[in-house]
Amino acid sequence: MRLTIKDHIRESRVFNERVTIGLALLVILIIVIMVRLVYLQIISHEHFSTLADDNRITITAVPPTRGLIYDRNGVLLAENLPSYSLDITPERSKDIDATIAGLSQIITISDNDITRFKKLLKRKRSFISIPLRFRLNDEEVARIAANRHRFPSADVEARLIRSYPNGSLAVHTLGYVGRINEDELQILDSTNYSATRFTGKTGIEKFYEDTLHGKVGYNHVETNALGRTLRTIKRIPPVPGENIYLTIDARLQHIAEQALGNRRGAIVAVDPENGDILAFVSMPGYDPNLFVTGIDVKSYNNLRNSPDKPLFNRALQGQYPPGSTMKPFIGLAGLELERKITLTSSFCPGWFMLKGDDHKYRDWKKEGHGKTSLDKAIVESCDVYFYNLARILGIDRMHHFLSQFGFGKRTGIDLIGELAGLLPSSEWKRNKYQLPWYPGETLISGIGQGYTLTTPLQLASTTAIIATKGKRMQPRLVFAQQATPDAEITLLPPQEINSVTLEKSSNWDKIIKSMTRVVHSPHGTARTIARKLPFKIAGKTGTAQVFGIKQDEEYDKETVAARLRDHSLFIAFAPAEKPKIALAIIVENGGSGSAVAAPISREIIEQYLVNGSS
Amino acid sequence: MNANSSLPRWGERRKSHILVRGLHLDIPLAVGLILLSAVGLAILYSASGQDMNMVYRQLVRLGIAFTFMFLLAQIPSHHLSFWVPWLFGLGLILLIAVLLFGDEGKGAQRWLDFGFFRFQPSEIMKLAVPAMLAWYLAERALPPPPKQLAIAALIIIIPFALIVKQPDLGTSILIASSGVFVLLLAGISWKYIATFLILVSVSAPLIWYSLHDYQQARVLTFLNPENDPLGAGYHIIQSKIAIGSGGLYGKGWMNGSQAHLAFLPERSTDFIFAVFSEEFGFLGIVLLLSLYLFIIIRGLYIATQAQDTFSRLLAGSLILTFSVYTLVNICMVIGLLPVVGLPLPLISYGGTSMVTLMASFGILMSIHTHRRLLSA
Numbered sequence: 001m002r003l004t005i006k007d008h009i010r011e012s013r014v015f016n017e018r019v020t021i022g023l024a025l026l027v028i029l030i031i032v033i034m035v036r037l038v039y040l041q042i043i044s045h046e047h048f049s050t051l052a053d054d055n056r057i058t059i060t061a062v063p064p065t066r067g068l069i070y071d072r073n074g075v076l077l078a079e080n081l082p083s084y085s086l087d088i089t090p091e092r093s094k095d096i097d098a099t100i101a102g103l104s105q106i107i108t109i110s111d112n113d114i115t116r117f118k119k120l121l122k123r124k125r126s127f128i129s130i131p132l133r134f135r136l137n138d139e140e141v142a143r144i145a146a147n148r149h150r151f152p153s154a155d156v157e158a159r160l161i162r163s164y165p166n167g168s169l170a171v172h173t174l175g176y177v178g179r180i181n182e183d184e185l186q187i188l189d190s191t192n193y194s195a196t197r198f199t200g201k202t203g204i205e206k207f208y209e210d211t212l213h214g215k216v217g218y219n220h221v222e223t224n225a226l227g228r229t230l231r232t233i234k235r236i237p238p239v240p241g242e243n244i245y246l247t248i249d250a251r252l253q254h255i256a257e258q259a260l261g262n263r264r265g266a267i268v269a270v271d272p273e274n275g276d277i278l279a280f281v282s283m284p285g286y287d288p289n290l291f292v293t294g295i296d297v298k299s300y301n302n303l304r305n306s307p308d309k310p311l312f313n314r315a316l317q318g319q320y321p322p323g324s325t326m327k328p329f330i331g332l333a334g335l336e337l338e339r340k341i342t343l344t345s346s347f348c349p350g351w352f353m354l355k356g357d358d359h360k361y362r363d364w365k366k367e368g369h370g371k372t373s374l375d376k377a378i379v380e381s382c383d384v385y386f387y388n389l390a391r392i393l394g395i396d397r398m399h400h401f402l403s404q405f406g407f408g409k410r411t412g413i414d415l416i417g418e419l420a421g422l423l424p425s426s427e428w429k430r431n432k433y434q435l436p437w438y439p440g441e442t443l444i445s446g447i448g449q450g451y452t453l454t455t456p457l458q459l460a461s462t463t464a465i466i467a468t469k470g471k472r473m474q475p476r477l478v479f480a481q482q483a484t485p486d487a488e489i490t491l492l493p494p495q496e497i498n499s500v501t502l503e504k505s506s507n508w509d510k511i512i513k514s515m516t517r518v519v520h521s522p523h524g525t526a527r528t529i530a531r532k533l534p535f536k537i538a539g540k541t542g543t544a545q546v547f548g549i550k551q552d553e554e555y556d557k558e559t560v561a562a563r564l565r566d567h568s569l570f571i572a573f574a575p576a577e578k579p580k581i582a583l584a585i586i587v588e589n590g591g592s593g594s595a596v597a598a599p600i601s602r603e604i605i606e607q608y609l610v611n612g613s614s
Numbered sequence: 615m616n617a618n619s620s621l622p623r624w625g626e627r628r629k630s631h632i633l634v635r636g637l638h639l640d641i642p643l644a645v646g647l648i649l650l651s652a653v654g655l656a657i658l659y660s661a662s663g664q665d666m667n668m669v670y671r672q673l674v675r676l677g678i679a680f681t682f683m684f685l686l687a688q689i690p691s692h693h694l695s696f697w698v699p700w701l702f703g704l705g706l707i708l709l710i711a712v713l714l715f716g717d718e719g720k721g722a723q724r725w726l727d728f729g730f731f732r733f734q735p736s737e738i739m740k741l742a743v744p745a746m747l748a749w750y751l752a753e754r755a756l757p758p759p760p761k762q763l764a765i766a767a768l769i770i771i772i773p774f775a776l777i778v779k780q781p782d783l784g785t786s787i788l789i790a791s792s793g794v795f796v797l798l799l800a801g802i803s804w805k806y807i808a809t810f811l812i813l814v815s816v817s818a819p820l821i822w823y824s825l826h827d828y829q830q831a832r833v834l835t836f837l838n839p840e841n842d843p844l845g846a847g848y849h850i851i852q853s854k855i856a857i858g859s860g861g862l863y864g865k866g867w868m869n870g871s872q873a874h875l876a877f878l879p880e881r882s883t884d885f886i887f888a889v890f891s892e893e894f895g896f897l898g899i900v901l902l903l904s905l906y907l908f909i910i911i912r913g914l915y916i917a918t919q920a921q922d923t924f925s926r927l928l929a930g931s932l933i934l935t936f937s938v939y940t941l942v943n944i945c946m947v948i949g950l951l952p953v954v955g956l957p958l959p960l961i962s963y964g965g966t967s968m969v970t971l972m973a974s975f976g977i978l979m980s981i982h983t984h985r986r987l988l989s990a
Contacts, residue, residue: 011756012918014801015926019914022798022934026910029941030903036948040858041896048858 058221061128061195064214065160067241069174069204071250072276072479077174078205080160083293084136085197086144087129090121093153100132103154106147107140109133112294119182129155131197134293162198162205162292168285170253172313173246173277173415173477175203176288192216201291202313204246204477207414211481214241245480245489247276255607256281259600263590265568266314266456269583269604272464272573274494275473277413278581278608280457282314317419319453320586323544324381324593325571326448328466328511331374333401334389335507341392345373348384354391354439361387361443364543378514381525381541383447390446395437398445399425404500405462406472413457413475421458424451449545459584463571466515467538467579469508470500512538516576525594526570529602536576537605541593542569565589570597574605581608638687638983640916646909647683647960647975651676653890653902654961660868661882661889662963668882672963679972686976690984691925694977695749701738702746702769708735709776736785737970739773741977743789744931747796752924757801766797783829784954791938795931799917833952849885850949852878857891857948864895882963884955887947910937913975916982925981932974939971 069078093099113133120130144156162177177198184199200206217238222231256267256279267281286303303311334342350368352361363383377385408423426437444450461475474495482489515538518524525541544567568590573582590596662668712735746769770793777786856878870892881889913933920926943958945951957964959971
């Protein structure tokens with residue numbers, strides 16, 4: 001031991017002093033505890049005794065009513081309908097397996113029902129009821145009622161179930177709700193969802209889950225020894241979910257879906273002034289009502305394995321080569337960045353060759369377009385002109401210019417799972433494949449082929465930017481919310497995002513004029529749709545190759561298998577002078593843009609502009 | 615506790631039985647602990663719904679824990695103090711290891727898995743932190759000057775921070791307080807204590823924002839249990855009903871309806887005191903608290919009788935920590951403190967902390983029964 005000035009007597013005196021203080025504090029704490037216990041066990045004894053007595057108080061959670069979904073004009077798209085379900089409260093059942101076995105002799109209970117029930121059983125507290133069967137019919141309800149003395153833990157509950165009155169209409173926008181699964185149980189707030197059976201799985205239902213769900217309520221109820229409710233003592237009502245108003249126009253959506261018919265494809269129509277998505281179509285669709293209480297395995301496999309991929313959201317996640325619909329954008333790049341070139345015409349012999357390369361880059365028109373200006377190149381969709389323009393611009397300048405429009409980026413629409421498409425650059429290729437960029441790849445990028453990919457949503461949103469001459473609005477699907485049916489509707493302001501500014505704003509007018517001539521001039525590729533139009537449409541056709549054609553080989557529509565035919569595309573906005581609607585259409589394997597996609601778009605635009613919308 | 619109490623009392627020595635002295639057991643403490651364990655087993659039998667398997671498992675744990683107590687009682691405290699820095703160092707290494715390779719249980723990383731057994735290194739620190747402080751301060755003049763205080767603070771803060779990070783707020787606060795007890799008992803001046811208290815109250819908002827969501831929820835629920843009657847508030851509401859309905863005399867052993875009808879969550883672990891209160895009532899609690907108080911007073915007495923500074927500080931801190939453990943659990947169950955997840959010593963079902971606890975009683979017994987050897 002070190003010999004410091006250690007005062008042992010003093011140390012132990014201080015120690016004893018401190019121990020005494022400690023003991024005193026402990027005694028005070030014990031007295032506080034005793035006072036509290038006197039309060040709980042003697043003064044409030046009767047109160048707590050009543051609570052713990054045979055007629056016990058239980059707290060049951062009351063699910064909030066899910067918010068409704070309307071279209072922009074107040075047409076109901078998602079509602080809640082009453083339905084009977086069979087619930088089991090585990091703590092009231094002595095033997096759950098026996099209960100289930102007994103019940104399955106009265107009504108049909110599938111293995112699926114049982115597996116799902118068992119999963120929930122592990123997770124939920126034993127006093128919370130768990131659904132075993134949904135959508136009981138009247139006969140089943142009666143059978144359970146007649147046998148209910150045998151099953152003290154079983155209750156028939158009437159509860160609201162999500163319903164989509166228009167079936168498959170706008171299903172890829174709306175999405176659907178389904179039973180909460182195990183993974184979701186871990187994420188969702190267990191208190192707020194303690195009485196909730198369903199949650200949004202895709203689409204608006206999922207993206208706006210928090211808004212639509214609402215807040216759980218409680219009933220403090222007195223129950224007898226078997227757990228049957230005797231009376232409700234206190235009620236904290238649930239807060240219903242907010243109603244949501246979509247920007248979608250259900251009538252236009254219906255027309256667009258009808259116009260696509262049995263074809264596979266996507267249509268996105270947007271109001272360029274505010275970014276409101278007016279129609280959001282991906283065909284084929286499916287009936288969301290199938291999913292609400294659980295789809296049977298066979299129907300699900302049919303949907304999942306169908307070669308038409310009805311579950312696939314083409315408008316949001318389909319990435320297609322834009323083909324010639326890219327030409328107005330490349331043309332704008334030319335006007336801005338290589339003004340001199342766009343002032344002169346070049347000669348189109350029907351093919352284009354790079355120096356030192358014997359590969360012939362062909363035009364869709366075998367005999368060529370002859371002397372071609374930028375305007376003619378857009379109106380007649382000359383490929384050779386754009387091969388040359390792309391060569392002069394170079395891939396990275398094109399990339400930089402087109403990025404401003406949002407090519408290759410997600411639009412940020414209020415749906416989950418959007419894909420970004422692809423706007424290639426030499427840097428991108430180096431990072432992705434560790435390969436240099438080849439000049440030939442620049443050429444085909446100039447006509448929207450090669451690596452370039454866009455989603456229909458992205459194409460509609462970029463088209464809207466031309467329509468507004470650079471003003472860029474955030475595309476959106478919801479424009480208003482309403483806390484309760486009686487509450488005022490809160491409008492959500494449209495969001496403007498960084499606009500595209502050109503050095504010469506007259507360049508917008510040049511491109512819009514050429515696009516108008518695509519429809520309204522005798523050589524325009526979409527001239528067939530101009531007949532008897534009371535207004536002007538500006539548009540651009542596109543035909544995207546699904547597979548490559550060998551050199552000097554003819555593309556023969558008849559012999560090419562249906563699934564390998566070209567995709568048919570059309571982008572448009574109207575009226576050309578003051579656009580109210582911009583859209584993009586893709587028809588998978590539809591053939592040429594002028595033959596299929598353009599007529600569909602005329603129908604939609606005409607319906608929207610002539611028959612009006614609010 | 616008079617001024618002379620630090621002097622050995624030879625008379626008392628002679629009274630103890632020769633065999634017991636050879637075993638280095640302190641009879642009053644041992645009797646108190648055994649009685650408490652017996653009460654614990656009885657209430658566990660009721661709380662678990664007459665599950666003999668749980669009772670057997672608890673009995674095995676108690677056996678292991680009492681063995682540890684017995685073994686530690688055999689080691690004289692000056693031998694103990696030699697190993698203290700090594701134990702502290704090992705504890706630190708294991709705590710870091712737990713953060714790097716630990717097993718997760720219920721969202722917190724507290725366990726080290728050695729293949730054949732798992733254990734929580736924070737348990738080592740429950741003994742190592744107060745022992746290290748006692749060891750560090752014992753050889754220096756007391757009360758400690760500011761420089762030594764700074765080092766002492768590090769001895770507390772480093773393990774505290776490592777355990778908070780696991781995250782295990784309950785244990786880390788207990789360990790920190792065991793360290794603080796050593797400082798208080800070492801005679802740290804009131805000036806520092808006041809400064810510390812002010813600092814804590816000023817930084818309370820900061821601490822609040824660094825808490826995990828579930829920890830914040832516990833505190834909020836404690837302040838207003840009605841807010842979340844099916845979630846976190848459920849514990850407290852049901853616990854209060856159980857205790858209140860027990861009344862003066864209780865409903866009798868195995869007759870607690872709240873506990874048996876499964877209304878009360880965690881009834882064999884953290885909330886076992888509520889089961890006891892429901893079945894044995896206010897009078898039962900008075901007896902139980904007397905038993906705890908007896909053990910605490912005996913422990914404090916042993917601390918005042920210790921002959922060297924190291925033993926004195928360590929013994930005092932260990933018994934004060936035990937008291938805090940007990941009273942915090944009770945306050946939590948009766949709704950005076952937020953639910954922090956601490957078991958009731960020797961009564962709650964569960965093993966890890968029990969071994970450490972009994973080890974600390976072993977140290978107390980060793981300090982008391984080896985006095986003559988030291989002074990010889």
